[in-house]
Amino acid sequence: MFLALKELKHGKLRFLMIGVITVLIAWLVFILSGLGNGLSTLSAATFKNMDAHYVTFEEGSRASMSRSLLNESLAAELEKANDVSAATGMGATMGTVLKESASADKEKVDVAILGITPGNFLEPDVIEGKPLEANEPLEVIANDTLKKKGFKFGDTLKIEGSLEKMKIVGFVENETYNHLPAIFTTLDKWRTIQFAAPGSDKGIKNPVNAIMMQGENIDSEKLNKFFKDTETVTKSTAVQGMPGYKEENGTIMMMLAFLLAISTFVLGVFFYVLTLQKSNQFGILKAIGASNRFLGKAIVAQVFLLSFVSIVVGILLTYGTALILPDGMPFSLDFKLVIIYSLLLLVISILSSVISVRKVTKIDPLQAIGRLE
Amino acid sequence: MSGIQFNSVSKLYQQGENQVLALDDVSLTVEQGEFIAVIGPSGSGKSTFLAIAGALLQSSKGEVILNGKSLNQLNPKDLARLRLEEIGFILQTSNLVPYLNVLEQLLVVKKMAGKVTKEDKENAKELLENLGLAVKLKKLPDQLSGGERQRTAIARAFINNPSIILADEPTASLDSKRAHEVVQLIARETKARNKAAIMVTHDERLLEYCDQVYRMEDGRLKLDQSFEMKTVSSRG
Numbered sequence: 001m002f003l004a005l006k007e008l009k010h011g012k013l014r015f016l017m018i019g020v021i022t023v024l025i026a027w028l029v030f031i032l033s034g035l036g037n038g039l040s041t042l043s044a045a046t047f048k049n050m051d052a053h054y055v056t057f058e059e060g061s062r063a064s065m066s067r068s069l070l071n072e073s074l075a076a077e078l079e080k081a082n083d084v085s086a087a088t089g090m091g092a093t094m095g096t097v098l099k100e101s102a103s104a105d106k107e108k109v110d111v112a113i114l115g116i117t118p119g120n121f122l123e124p125d126v127i128e129g130k131p132l133e134a135n136e137p138l139e140v141i142a143n144d145t146l147k148k149k150g151f152k153f154g155d156t157l158k159i160e161g162s163l164e165k166m167k168i169v170g171f172v173e174n175e176t177y178n179h180l181p182a183i184f185t186t187l188d189k190w191r192t193i194q195f196a197a198p199g200s201d202k203g204i205k206n207p208v209n210a211i212m213m214q215g216e217n218i219d220s221e222k223l224n225k226f227f228k229d230t231e232t233v234t235k236s237t238a239v240q241g242m243p244g245y246k247e248e249n250g251t252i253m254m255m256l257a258f259l260l261a262i263s264t265f266v267l268g269v270f271f272y273v274l275t276l277q278k279s280n281q282f283g284i285l286k287a288i289g290a291s292n293r294f295l296g297k298a299i300v301a302q303v304f305l306l307s308f309v310s311i312v313v314g315i316l317l318t319y320g321t322a323l324i325l326p327d328g329m330p331f332s333l334d335f336k337l338v339i340i341y342s343l344l345l346l347v348i349s350i351l352s353s354v355i356s357v358r359k360v361t362k363i364d365p366l367q368a369i370g371r372l373e
Numbered sequence: 374m375s376g377i378q379f380n381s382v383s384k385l386y387q388q389g390e391n392q393v394l395a396l397d398d399v400s401l402t403v404e405q406g407e408f409i410a411v412i413g414p415s416g417s418g419k420s421t422f423l424a425i426a427g428a429l430l431q432s433s434k435g436e437v438i439l440n441g442k443s444l445n446q447l448n449p450k451d452l453a454r455l456r457l458e459e460i461g462f463i464l465q466t467s468n469l470v471p472y473l474n475v476l477e478q479l480l481v482v483k484k485m486a487g488k489v490t491k492e493d494k495e496n497a498k499e500l501l502e503n504l505g506l507a508v509k510l511k512k513l514p515d516q517l518s519g520g521e522r523q524r525t526a527i528a529r530a531f532i533n534n535p536s537i538i539l540a541d542e543p544t545a546s547l548d549s550k551r552a553h554e555v556v557q558l559i560a561r562e563t564k565a566r567n568k569a570a571i572m573v574t575h576d577e578r579l580l581e582y583c584d585q586v587y588r589m590e591d592g593r594l595k596l597d598q599s600f601e602m603k604t605v606s607s608r609g
Contacts (some may be wrong), residue, residue, distance in 0.1 A: 002481065002484050003470075003473075003481065003484075006472050006473055006477065007472045009472070010471070010472030010513075060440050072568075274416065281471070284464060285470070285481075286453065286484075287427065287429060287456065287462055287464070287484075288456065288457070288462050288482060288529070288530075289453055289454070289455070289456040289457025289458070289460070289482065289486075290454075290486055291450065291453045291454070291457075291485065292450075294484075334415070365429050365456075366424055366430060368428045368429075368462070368464055368468065369420050369423060369424050369427070369429065369464070371540055
């Protein structure tokens with residue numbers, strides 16, 4: 001630590017430069033992780049929030065709500081299966097809504113209309129207003145982001161391309177589905193919207209898109225065998241099946257992986273060059289008795305200090321950035337994720353110094369004597 | 374026996390297909406309180422001799438005994454430890470760590486061995502004061518003159534209270550006034566602290582401070598009687 005600190009103080013400019021690079025990398029890593037987190041929330045928050053463990057789809061739908069259609073009565077049968085403590089149908093459809101009073105088209109808003117059974121475990125708690133009621137088909141609860149679009153408690157909504165109307169009686173928070181704010185309604189109401197066209201329900205009675213199940217030890221294989229033409233997957237698989245979810249996450253993860261790899265090499269090369277430059281000095285220190293351990297520790301300590309400070313600065317900058325990002329930006333920092341990426345960056349930078357440490361162990365103290373005949 | 378002893382030490386280098394005998398059957402004993410010089414033309418094996426005495430190289434044949442311990446059987450880790458504890462190196466100029474001030478140059482040696490105590494700090498200061506560096510404690514190497522730098526290196530060699538001091542051309546880049554000062558200081562400290570000291574040099578002006586002078590030629594070490602006579606007479 002002694003050598004490391006003294007040298008950091010002495011070579012301010014060169015360490016400042018590498019510090020700035022590390023700060024920028026850390027900053028970008030955190031922003032990307034925030035964006036990734038924000039996007040996946042936007043894409044599948046409703047799925048992620050719901051208190052279910054397994055989801056049953058129609059066979060061949062590859063865990064996608066939009067490709068799956070089942071009879072609601074299946075829920076009751078599934079509920080009787082081993083380890084299933086509760087099962088209920090759910091339907092989803094995308095739609096465009098506008099206020100009944102609206103005249104201009106620009107007040108249209110895209111939403112996800114989700115059909116559920118009022119009062120069961122799929123219904124999120126309202127933060128304002130009242131929950132759904134089975135015998136009030138007109139009433140819906142909506143995600144609170146709609147407020148920013150000008151919708152209010154008690155507003156009546158028209159659904160474009162349909163004669164159906166809805167009235168907002170409650171607001172929920174953090175409920176987005178397929179990147180859109182969610183509106184929860186009863187299954188019956190949802191069906192009248194989704195299957196307005198004759199034959200679109202493929203003749204299935206009381207259709208739903210999927211059946212959500214509670215029960216942590218559900219044996220999906222068994223259910224697949226027992227219930228023909230169904231496939232049961234974990235909730236996280238169902239989340240992966242959300243349109244665009246995998247692609248978005250994959251892109252962000254790839255960028256993160258590249259960033260981390262780049263930072264490993266940038267730091268590694270930087271410290272390696274510094275070590276090469278100082279090999280004579282290290283040789284002298286070795287000649288006067290410094291062990292490999294002593295010098296290795298000095299290098300690792302230096303990398304650690306530099307990365308630690310840079311990462312902390314990066315975190316501060318990221319939270320600063322979060323403040324000035326526009327509202328609509330899907331950016332949400334998860335503190336746990338920030339800590340994980342910080343540790344990852346720290347580990348990576350320390351790994352990057354390994355090559356320098358190796359170099360130091362190979363320096364021959366004999367070169368201190370100089371011109372050996 | 375303390376001090377350093379060479380018992381028929383030889384060093385062979387493999388250079389391509391040829392074998393080079395850099396040291397040829399060298400025997401030498403330097404007792405505590407003795408300051409000897411080794412002179413000789415370049416290529417004579419001086420540096421090899423110093424490297425073996427300093428536990429940086431191991432001999433091909435023969436045995437080196439430092440403060441009663443044979444260096445032959447030690448592994449690199451033990452050798453580093455031995456260099457730290459038993460050997461004080463004074464190398465050519467500008468071999469100080471560029472980002473440490475004069476006091477820290479000494480403390481870093483203490484760090485290598487473990488913790489720096491208050492006592493170590495006082496010792497280092499006293500040593501530097503002795504060498505006339507009291508007002509330079511906080512200066513970095515590039516703020517020092519060549520002579521001051523070399524005096525810092527001398528202090529660094531003595532800080533761990535080693536049993537032997539090895540000086541490798543300590544006056545290489547100094548003018549003759551400074552060179553005399555530096556060698557005088559090495560001689561003085563060697564006597565005062567009762568160390569065995571070996572200086573490798575080609576600067577024959579400085580030999581008057583040494584107790585004995587050896588001449589190295591083609592790997593063979595010989596006592597130079599003429600210098601011994603001179604020292605004795607200059608003393609007498």
